[in-house]
Amino acid sequence: MPSQPNRKRPLNSPAARLALALLFTAPMLILSSATHGSHAQKQQSTDLRQRPAATPEIIDDEDVLKIDTDLILVEVTVTDAEGKPVRGLRPEDFKLFEDGDERPVAFLNVERRGGAERPVAVVFAVDVSGSMTPEEFVRLQSAMRAFSERLSTREASFAVMSFGMNARVLQSFTSDARKLERAIERMARDGSGLSTHTYDAVDDAVRLLVRNAPRTRERRLMKRAVVVVTDGFPVGDTVAPSTVIERANDAEVSVYTVTLPSYSRLMAATSSDRSPLPTPLDVSGLTEKTGGLNVYANTHDYGPLFKALAEEVTSAYVLAFYPPEEKRRDGRSHAIRVEAPRGLSVRQNRTSYKSSDK
Known part of the structure; x- marks a missing residue:
C-alpha cells in the first residue's frame, strides 16, 4: 500500500492537533483521504462545538484520548434497486440520526483513498x-x-x-x-x-x-x-x-x-x-x-x-459522529439510523450504541 506524503505543519495548527488525535487513537479514528481534507476542515468548527473544551495551543495525550474516544463509528453498505453495492458516495450524501435527531457526519472513510x-x-x-x-x-x-x-x-x-x-x-x-x-x-x-x-x-x-x-x-x-x-x-x-x-x-x-x-x-x-x-x-x-x-x-x-x-x-462506508455532551456518559443505549439518497437501501453494522457510564 502506498504511503501518504509527510507534510510539515505548525504544531499549534488544527491539522497538527488532528494528526495527534489520530496517532493516539488510531483504532477509533480514521481520517478521509487528502481529497476530502478540505471538507474535514470545514466540518471541524462544527465538530469542536460538540467536543469537550481543550486548550487551543497545547493538547496533551490525555486530552486527545478524552476527545476522540467519544467518536461513534457506524459502517454501512449502500445498495441500489437491484441489490448491487453503490460506491462513490460523499459525506453530504448521507444523513445520520441519533435517537431521531440529525447529527453532523464527522468523517467518512471510503473504499479508496489516494488509489x-x-x-x-x-x-x-x-x-x-x-x-x-x-x-x-x-x-x-x-x-x-x-x-x-x-x-x-x-x-x-x-x-x-x-x-x-x-x-x-x-x-x-x-x-x-x-x-x-x-x-x-x-x-x-x-x-x-x-x-x-x-x-x-x-x-x-x-x-x-x-x-x-x-x-x-x-x-x-x-x-x-x-x-x-x-x-x-x-x-x-x-x-x-x-x-x-x-x-x-x-x-x-x-x-x-x-x-x-x-x-x-x-x-x-x-x-x-x-x-x-x-x-x-x-x-x-x-x-x-x-x-x-x-x-x-x-x-x-x-x-x-x-x-x-x-x-x-469490500463496498462498505464508515461514518462517524460525536454525540452531544449529555449523552456521552449517561450509560444508556442510543439508536443510530443512516439514510442514503432516495432509491438506495442502507444496511448498518449496528443500529445502536451504549455510552459509557463513567
Missing part, C-alpha cells in the same frame, strides 16, 4: 457437520479459492475455521495463498457430528479477529468480516445469538452467511413455495444486525456467488 484499497481481514467459518454433502464440500472448496482470488489485488488476510460440535482453527490469518490453499484442502467432513454449533463458531471467529486483525492498518480502517458457510441449522450452541451480535457490534465485525443447497432441498420437501425460506440464522438477525448478508448457494457452481460476496464485503 489504495481498504484492507480486509476475513474468517471463513465452515460447517463440516455430516449434513453437508460430499458434492457441496468439493464445490465449497473451489468457491473459497474464488473468493480469495477476487481480493488478491488488495491487502487481505484470511483465516480458516471448521466447526461442527467444536470449532477448530485450521489456519490463522495469512496473506500467503499457498497456506490458505493447504488449509482449504485440510478441511474434512465430520460424518459423526450430531451438533452444529454455529453461534459458538461465529463467536470464536469474532474473538480471532479481535486478537489478530487490528482495526487499522497504515491509517486505514480494516474491514473485518466472518463468512459462515452452513446448511442453516444451528444445534447445541452454548452462546446466545444476541450475545454474538453484541460482541460483533463491539468489534465492528460484519457476519455474512452462505446457505447451502441442502437446506433448500429439505425445505422444499415441506413447502410448495419455491422462494427461499428463512433459516434459523436469518431469524436470529445475526447478519442483519451486524451489517452482513445471507445468500443462498445454487446447486451447481458456488464460484460466482462467492465472487459477488467478495465485492459486497
Whole structure:
C-alpha cells in the first residue's frame, strides 16, 4: 500500500492537533483521504462545538484520548434497486440520526483513498457437520479459492475455521495463498457430528479477529468480516445469538452467511413455495444486525456467488459522529439510523450504541 506524503505543519495548527488525535487513537479514528481534507476542515468548527473544551495551543495525550474516544463509528453498505453495492458516495450524501435527531457526519472513510484499497481481514467459518454433502464440500472448496482470488489485488488476510460440535482453527490469518490453499484442502467432513454449533463458531471467529486483525492498518480502517458457510441449522450452541451480535457490534465485525443447497432441498420437501425460506440464522438477525448478508448457494457452481460476496464485503462506508455532551456518559443505549439518497437501501453494522457510564 502506498504511503501518504509527510507534510510539515505548525504544531499549534488544527491539522497538527488532528494528526495527534489520530496517532493516539488510531483504532477509533480514521481520517478521509487528502481529497476530502478540505471538507474535514470545514466540518471541524462544527465538530469542536460538540467536543469537550481543550486548550487551543497545547493538547496533551490525555486530552486527545478524552476527545476522540467519544467518536461513534457506524459502517454501512449502500445498495441500489437491484441489490448491487453503490460506491462513490460523499459525506453530504448521507444523513445520520441519533435517537431521531440529525447529527453532523464527522468523517467518512471510503473504499479508496489516494488509489489504495481498504484492507480486509476475513474468517471463513465452515460447517463440516455430516449434513453437508460430499458434492457441496468439493464445490465449497473451489468457491473459497474464488473468493480469495477476487481480493488478491488488495491487502487481505484470511483465516480458516471448521466447526461442527467444536470449532477448530485450521489456519490463522495469512496473506500467503499457498497456506490458505493447504488449509482449504485440510478441511474434512465430520460424518459423526450430531451438533452444529454455529453461534459458538461465529463467536470464536469474532474473538480471532479481535486478537489478530487490528482495526487499522497504515491509517486505514480494516474491514473485518466472518463468512459462515452452513446448511442453516444451528444445534447445541452454548452462546446466545444476541450475545454474538453484541460482541460483533463491539468489534465492528460484519457476519455474512452462505446457505447451502441442502437446506433448500429439505425445505422444499415441506413447502410448495419455491422462494427461499428463512433459516434459523436469518431469524436470529445475526447478519442483519451486524451489517452482513445471507445468500443462498445454487446447486451447481458456488464460484460466482462467492465472487459477488467478495465485492459486497469490500463496498462498505464508515461514518462517524460525536454525540452531544449529555449523552456521552449517561450509560444508556442510543439508536443510530443512516439514510442514503432516495432509491438506495442502507444496511448498518449496528443500529445502536451504549455510552459509557463513567
